[in-house]
Amino acid sequence: MSKYFDDLETRAADERKSALAIRLPQQIAHAKSNTAYFAETLRGFDAATITSVAALAALPVVRKSDLIELQKQQRPFGGLAASGWGKLGRVFSSPGPIYEPEGRVADYWRTARALYAAGFRAGDLVHNSFSYHMTPGAWILEAGAHALGCTVFPAGVGQTEQQVAAMADLAPNGYVGTPSFLRILLEKADELDIKLPSLTKALVSGEAFLPPVRDALLARGIAGYQAYATAELGVIAYETEARQGLVVDEGVVVEIVRPGTGDPVAEGEVGEVVVTTFNTDYPLIRFGTGDLSAMLPGISPCGRTNTRIKGWMGRADQTTKIKGMFVHPEQVAAVIKRHPEIARARLVVTNSDATDHMTLHCESGGAGIEAAIAESVREITKLRAEVRLVAAGSLPNDGKVIEDSRKYD
Numbered sequence: 001m002s003k004y005f006d007d008l009e010t011r012a013a014d015e016r017k018s019a020l021a022i023r024l025p026q027q028i029a030h031a032k033s034n035t036a037y038f039a040e041t042l043r044g045f046d047a048a049t050i051t052s053v054a055a056l057a058a059l060p061v062v063r064k065s066d067l068i069e070l071q072k073q074q075r076p077f078g079g080l081a082a083s084g085w086g087k088l089g090r091v092f093s094s095p096g097p098i099y100e101p102e103g104r105v106a107d108y109w110r111t112a113r114a115l116y117a118a119g120f121r122a123g124d125l126v127h128n129s130f131s132y133h134m135t136p137g138a139w140i141l142e143a144g145a146h147a148l149g150c151t152v153f154p155a156g157v158g159q160t161e162q163q164v165a166a167m168a169d170l171a172p173n174g175y176v177g178t179p180s181f182l183r184i185l186l187e188k189a190d191e192l193d194i195k196l197p198s199l200t201k202a203l204v205s206g207e208a209f210l211p212p213v214r215d216a217l218l219a220r221g222i223a224g225y226q227a228y229a230t231a232e233l234g235v236i237a238y239e240t241e242a243r244q245g246l247v248v249d250e251g252v253v254v255e256i257v258r259p260g261t262g263d264p265v266a267e268g269e270v271g272e273v274v275v276t277t278f279n280t281d282y283p284l285i286r287f288g289t290g291d292l293s294a295m296l297p298g299i300s301p302c303g304r305t306n307t308r309i310k311g312w313m314g315r316a317d318q319t320t321k322i323k324g325m326f327v328h329p330e331q332v333a334a335v336i337k338r339h340p341e342i343a344r345a346r347l348v349v350t351n352s353d354a355t356d357h358m359t360l361h362c363e364s365g366g367a368g369i370e371a372a373i374a375e376s377v378r379e380i381t382k383l384r385a386e387v388r389l390v391a392a393g394s395l396p397n398d399g400k401v402i403e404d405s406r407k408y409d
Contacts, residue, residue, distance in 0.1 A: 004304070008250045009304045012305065020253070024055075028285060031082070032047060037070065038283070056276060057263070060286065062080070062287055066078075067096070080284065083282075088103055092139070108143055109140040109143055110144070111140055111229070113249060114249070115145060115203055118224075118225035119223060119225075124172075125171070126150045127153050129178070130177050130178075141203070164194055176203050178206045183216070201222065235249050235251075236273070252276065256293060257274050259292075260328060260333045262274070267295045269397055272289070273288075319402075323383060327347065335377055343362075348361060352407075359385060360385050360388070363389075363393070365392065371387075374387045
């Protein structure tokens with residue numbers, strides 16, 4: 001049996017680029033022709049010319065944070081869905097509320113590949129502890145498990161004693177759910193003196209999968225891997241046996257951009273995860289997830305050749321209220337664009353004397369430009385800021401554009 005889900009995972013970079021040059025303009029044309037939102041926002045762009053990731057960067061970003069308002073304006077999906085009732089199999093609701101469609105194609109969320117990399121195979125019984133109520137988490141994993149030929153026990157959340165009893169009776173091979181709930185189930189099994197020797201693998205998502213948690217599972221004989229997914233996009237990237245970052249799924253294009261902008265950052269720099277999907281029911285083009293990550297150089301030692309990301313590294317939306325005014329990452333980006341001599345910048349907010357202060361730290365080789373930059377900050381944010389020039393490479397590489405360091409105790 002192959003260690004890879006299919007040949008797409010190991011294809012050469014040139015082959016992947018050639019396929020992208022065909023699929024990308026087709027998907028953009030489809031989105032423009034079949035959704036009201038992209039018909040408007042991409043009106044001035046020729047889909048036929050968008051044949052690479054570099055060309056894709058010219059298009060505007062639609063962010064997850066925009067969806068609540070867009071969906072209020074145009075029910076149910078803000079004009080971003082290409083399919084309606086009847087063509088869709090299910091509709092879900094996430095906090096906001098934000099509504100997400102599910103099409104009728106097999107493995108709609110593209111989860112089978114991540115499950116396969118985690119060791120799941122046809123004939124496995126999968127204990128699914130994601131919620132089946134309103135939100136899509138459980139269905140995302142169930143669809144992939146079914147596509148692989150697995151059987152699923154729909155455990156959902158809560159009722160830990162009943163779940164442990166079912167695991168003892170049915171002897172599942174694998175678990176899908178959050179890592180914290182798996183820990184709760186294992187501790188309940190210990191409390192009840194119930195052994196679960198059949199459970200040898202897990203694919204976890206929905207929260208950080210920290211090394212101590214991973215190692216604790218391994219000590220119990222359970223090999224746990226993580227998948228990075230969202231309710232809008234399905235699986236974006238997944239962990240492999242190499243355990244060196246997450247490999248980007250073959251059904252999406254991932255960019256890392258400077259928070260508050262659509263501008264790609266250099267490889268290794270932390271920024272917002274922006275995803276373009278080839279889903280025809282919900283053809284999201286440059287969808288800003290609001291999550292932070294960074295690209296890793298080279299290819300995975302496991303042999304999969306697609307781009308890798310470090311994994312989830314925090315949230316990109318750093319909007320902060322200062323002296324009664326909201327300051328957004330987009331405004332910091334606007335200051336940088338006014339002054340090309342700034343390579344990177346970080347706005348730090350403090351309140352050492354019970355009064356809010358803003359300091360814009362700028363990586364720049366220029367001199368005597370502080371006053372001009374401070375004036376730009378005031379024009380753009382309507383607030384005063386001190387400007388400090390710092391050495392290139394001295395700002396932390398954590399994706400933060402606005403750092404709120406105020407103390408409230």
